[in-house]
Amino acid sequence: MTTAIEFNNISKQYRLGLVSTKTLSHDLKRWWTVNVRRKEDPYLKIGETNDRSAKGDSDYVWALKDIDFKVEQGDVVGIIGKNGAGKSTLLKLLSRVTGPTTGTIKARGRIGSLLEVGTGFHQEMTGRENIYMNGAILGMTKAEITRKLDEIVDFSGCERYIDTPVKRYSSGMMVRLGFAVAAHLDPEILVVDEVLAVGDAEFQKKAIGKMQDVSQGEGRTVLFVSHNMASIKNLCKSGVLLENGMIKTMGTIDDVVAEYMSANLAEIGDVSEVTEFTRISAQTKEVEVVSLKRQSPYKMDSLQDIVLTARVKRNGNVSSFQFTTLIDNVANGGTRVGMAYSDVIAWPEGKDEAEFEVRIPHHHLTKGKYILDVWTGIGDATSSCKYYDAVYDTLTFEVEAIGDKLINEWYSYWGESVYPLQVTVV
Numbered sequence: 534m535t536t537a538i539e540f541n542n543i544s545k546q547y548r549l550g551l552v553s554t555k556t557l558s559h560d561l562k563r564w565w566t567v568n569v570r571r572k573e574d575p576y577l578k579i580g581e582t583n584d585r586s587a588k589g590d591s592d593y594v595w596a597l598k599d600i601d602f603k604v605e606q607g608d609v610v611g612i613i614g615k616n617g618a619g620k621s622t623l624l625k626l627l628s629r630v631t632g633p634t635t636g637t638i639k640a641r642g643r644i645g646s647l648l649e650v651g652t653g654f655h656q657e658m659t660g661r662e663n664i665y666m667n668g669a670i671l672g673m674t675k676a677e678i679t680r681k682l683d684e685i686v687d688f689s690g691c692e693r694y695i696d697t698p699v700k701r702y703s704s705g706m707m708v709r710l711g712f713a714v715a716a717h718l719d720p721e722i723l724v725v726d727e728v729l730a731v732g733d734a735e736f737q738k739k740a741i742g743k744m745q746d747v748s749q750g751e752g753r754t755v756l757f758v759s760h761n762m763a764s765i766k767n768l769c770k771s772g773v774l775l776e777n778g779m780i781k782t783m784g785t786i787d788d789v790v791a792e793y794m795s796a797n798l799a800e801i802g803d804v805s806e807v808t809e810f811t812r813i814s815a816q817t818k819e820v821e822v823v824s825l826k827r828q829s830p831y832k833m834d835s836l837q838d839i840v841l842t843a844r845v846k847r848n849g850n851v852s853s854f855q856f857t858t859l860i861d862n863v864a865n866g867g868t869r870v871g872m873a874y875s876d877v878i879a880w881p882e883g884k885d886e887a888e889f890e891v892r893i894p895h896h897h898l899t900k901g902k903y904i905l906d907v908w909t910g911i912g913d914a915t916s917s918c919k920y921y922d923a924v925y926d927t928l929t930f931e932v933e934a935i936g937d938k939l940i941n942e943w944y945s946y947w948g949e950s951v952y953p954l955q956v957t958v959v
Contacts, residue, residue: 535641537722537754538604538627543636545597545622596622597778600636609748609755611769611786613793618775620758624648624724627756642721643672647711656700660691660710663699667714681717688743689713690736703919709736716743723747726758741768760925762790762867794867794904819849820909820921823886827928835932839893842959845909846886853877854921856891856956859906860898870903871896873954877911881958888959893952902931
């Protein structure tokens with residue numbers, strides 16, 4: 534089988550704080566050595582491991598260190614790991630947004646990248662104009678773009694706004710249009726970084742279906758970064774788990790996700806102080822999740838309520854919002870088994886930070902270990918939906934047998950349950 538992407542001993546180093554050497558003579562020496570003589574940076578130092586949770590002594594960190602693997606043509610590879618693990622940096626190197634400090638990357642074919650919401654969009658240009666601009670950047674002729682224009686617009690669902698400047702688009706509409714362009718302009722390699730988390734449920738399903746068609750039907754290669762383990766398992770065949778900029782494990786997607794979930798489970802207790810490690814970076818944080826505490830016992834039966842306290846902070850002029858809680862089964866590698874939605878909650882007057890009791894009643898889950906994702910936002914599951922914050926892999930709990938009755942373990946083909954979410958101000 535043909536190799537589509539080859540990472541050969543890739544490392545990427547960044548300097549913390551100021552970029553310069555602090556003296557003009559040293560800056561000139563660096564420029565002359567690197568750009569004219571084409572030699573190694575004389576001021577490049579050996580950096581520390583990129584562990585953002587610990588304070589270090591060096592001003593240099595390795596965002597990626599000794600990355601070495603191949604991706605075959607037609608493979609769909611999931612890149613997973615905590616925020617700060619190096620996932621986005623790896624995709625930026627592949628997309629040539631930045632260059633590696635050491636090593637080489639070989640990619641065969643045109644690369645279509647969707648790294649952030651609205652990547653490459655000009656805010657003053659209309660959706661139609663941005664389609665042509667993005668297509669030209671990807672190497673397509675005007676005739677080729679025109680031939681696919683109707684298909685792109687139809688897939689994005691933004692036909693009504695296609696001649697409106699994209700600065701007036703919602704984040705969901707930007708994702709729709711950006712993904713539609715990247716997926717339809719025939720790239721041999723499609724790189725997608727977390728952006729589907731901002732789209733609504735209908736579009737996420739459509740986008741995953743498109744990526745499956747691109748990889749299976751057309752033999753194209755996909756690299757997919759996401760914190761949503763259900764989407765990762767649904768789409769990908771193999772996976773790479775990154776930790777502190779290095780490859781922790783590689784293999785089948787089931788094995789890689791299982792190791793990732795087990796590692797997260799071991800670190801989570803009754804209280805989850807939310808950091809950037811578990812948050813999707815694309816969120817607006819207008820209603821930001823600060824911390825979560827489980828009030829119900831870790832071990833419970835299926836008739837007990839799941840209860841947690843969420844401390845949230847308002848960073849914008851938000852008068853109301855909603856909670857969404859997602860339940861993943863640990864044993865099945867993070868398979869989504871349940872979702873709970875609250876009604877619209879009025880923000881408490883006179884407060885910028887508040888605590889809420891979040892309760893999932895009568896969950897009737899089967900025996901096993903579970904882990905919760907908590908989201909805040911407003912709107913329904915359409916393009917009008919807006920996400921404020923999204924925190925993955927927070928609190929855990931375990932469902933045991935009821936008395937002498939054994940509850941079967943959860944099977945992934947059972948699908949998802951939907952629960953009402955009861956929320957009260959503490």
